[in-house]
Amino acid sequence: MDFRFNEKRSALKEKIREFVEKEIPREHARELDKRDEFPHELIKKLSQQGFMRINIPEEYGGMGGDVIDTMIVYEEISRRLPVLSWAMGNIALYGNEIISLNGSREQKESYLPRLAKGEVMFSFAITEPNAGSDAANISTKAAYKDGYFWINGSKMFITGAGVADYTITFARTGESRYGGITSFIVDTKSEGYSARPIKKLGYHGSNTCEVIYDNVKVPPGNILGGESGLNKGWQQEMKLLNQERLVLSSCALGIGQAALEDAVEFAKENFRHRQSRDQYQSIQHRLVEMATELEAARQLAYYAAWKETQRIECVKETSMSKYFAAETAKKVVMQGINILGPYGPVMAHDMQRYLRDVLILSIGGGTTQIQKNIVAKTLGL
Ligand SMILES: Cc1cc2nc3c(=O)[nH]c(=O)nc-3n(C[C@H](O)[C@H](O)[C@H](O)COP(=O)(O)OP(=O)(O)OC[C@H]3O[C@@H](n4cnc5c(N)ncnc54)[C@H](O)[C@@H]3O)c2cc1C
Incomplete structure (x- = not known):
């Protein structure tokens, strides 16, 4: 067993992280949240950098990446601006992927190259x-x-x-x-x-x-x-579901990760030197629980994704992952709010935005209860 990303995926992770740092500084993310406008300009930049063609087959001008590559990109983007990966998901998953999986030859030739260049949105x-x-x-x-x-x-x-x-x-x-x-x-x-x-x-x-x-x-x-x-609409949609659940899992992981990192920084700056050893230890333990639960959700998501890429039956694992990642991210963000105390709900901090965004992940793409119903069936219940 090898849990490491290969060189290509590590490079992809680094590239998207650099993109996020350069193009979406925190202030910009806050501004976009305030403006409540579709992030056209960032979608265009993602296209120019080639990220919108990640899951398009090479013969249609894409990178030919799989769901793991897609998850890497979505997790990193969600770590800074969750709405951007949600918007991108619509184009990449429902444009690229549904047409790659189900489109006729003419439809693939007509839409995929344009989707790859960011010329059309779905x-x-x-x-x-x-x-x-x-x-x-x-x-x-x-x-x-x-x-x-x-x-x-x-x-x-x-x-x-x-x-x-x-x-x-x-x-x-x-x-x-x-x-x-x-x-x-x-x-x-x-x-x-x-x-x-x-x-x-x-x-x-x-x-x-x-x-x-x-x-x-x-x-x-x-x-x-x-x-x-x-x-054939129903059959066509079924082919997409595993990927949808996995991509949404990675969106939840990105938000959870952002909340964890902000809470760690806040604790170091505000509690390390001002609190007694016992008080600080109690904060540390909360942060450790956040990190551990998030890591468990991440391992489940990437394990389910590995199964999907190997064409191994994984409806149970993708449904487990979708609900577990969303619920874990919610828990992690709530802990983040608690750790920031009175600053948690303050608009000048990002934690309140993570909370507002994370709530949607246990609804969209099949609610937590629906994922549990699917898992229950796989258990013979
Ligand atoms: C921000 C956002 C973006 C969205 N984007 C899209 C989009 O682009 N395209 C699209 O088609 N849809 C989209 N949706 C819709 C979303 O996928 C559905 O709202 C979601 O699947 C829930 O379905 P529902 O609306 O029927 O809610 P309901 O099913 O009415 O949910 C209400 C409650 O009932 C529970 N429930 C329902 N049935 C069961 C059951 N059998 N067992 C146990 N509990 C149950 C649910 O879990 C939930 O708690 C979006 C939703 C949101 C909030």
């Missing part, structure tokens, strides 16, 4: 007011008439739907619960498409939207996978 729309945890319950419909599909319905909480060029839209094309769902690549400039941003506590700037489809016209060629992709 969002991904499944959730509706009555369908999220129960995703197969969608009621947005795509009806075929006069050579086109006409989409009618609404979606909720869709990240980046107001800034993306295309939204991969899950719509009902048949009665069958799982076998009657199709994914469409919807051009957001289409007549009848509108997205309204929803204000929220954390992940400021991720452009979470309510989306309305009012008779949106889509050619059959825009079915994901081409016309043979009709009614």
Whole structure:
């Protein structure tokens, strides 16, 4: 067994860390959180540095990286500006990965090189007011008439739907619960498409939207996978789930790591010399618990990711990882708030932002309870 990253991955980690230090100083991250605007300028810089093509196959202009490479990048970005990895996830995971995995040859040739260069952005729309945890319950419909599909319905909480060029839209094309769902690549400039941003506590700037489809016209060629992709939306989404859970695990690890590092610095500056040995030791123990739990979550995430890259069945491990990383990061950030005491909730410190951001990770991409339901099934329960 070798738990080290190989040279290429170590270099990638170093490169993304340098990018973060140079392009996203703390003050800039705070400013972006305050402005609550989509981080277009940073997405552009990530593209220029080649990070948006990390998981695109080489034949389409990408780096051909796997989910471990992607996690390394997301963890480092989340350590400074979690919303940026959330925004990037939409493009990289739902643009690059879903098209790499499910697109027709023409779709791959059309979208992947542009995604690699950062010329287009994608969002991904499944959730509706009555369908999220129960995703197969969608009621947005795509009806075929006069050579086109006409989409009618609404979606909720869709990240980046107001800034993306295309939204991969899950719509009902048949009665069958799982076998009657199709994914469409919807051009957001289409007549009848509108997205309204929803204000929220954390992940400021991720452009979470309510989306309305009012008779949106889509050619059959825009079915994901081409016309043979009709009614295959559910199967296509299933192929993405392990990666989604892993990438979100790494986002949680990044926030947890940031909270741990800030809390360590705060303790060294404020308690080391001012408190008695016993008092300081009690703070030390809390920090040690934060570090240990975070490390356990990290090991589980990268172990699950290794299984995924080896094509070994890992639904149990990716679901365990998604919920454990999110819940651990929440716990770590809460401890961070406690250690900073009255400064924890103060806006001039970043800990309050970590708390606002981390809360979303146990909801998006399948809630903690849903991940536990999946693990329970794998245990035969
Ligand atoms: C910031 C943000 C960004 C998002 N971005 C996107 C996006 O880009 N695209 C997209 O399609 N969706 C997106 N979502 C939606 C997200 O994936 C769903 O909100 C999430 O999966 C929860 O589903 P729900 O909305 O149906 O909530 P509900 O399922 O109604 O959740 C309410 C509570 O009920 C619990 N619950 C529900 N069913 C069960 C069950 N069977 N067993 C036990 N407990 C249960 C949940 O765990 C939760 O605690 C986003 C959400 C947020 C908050």
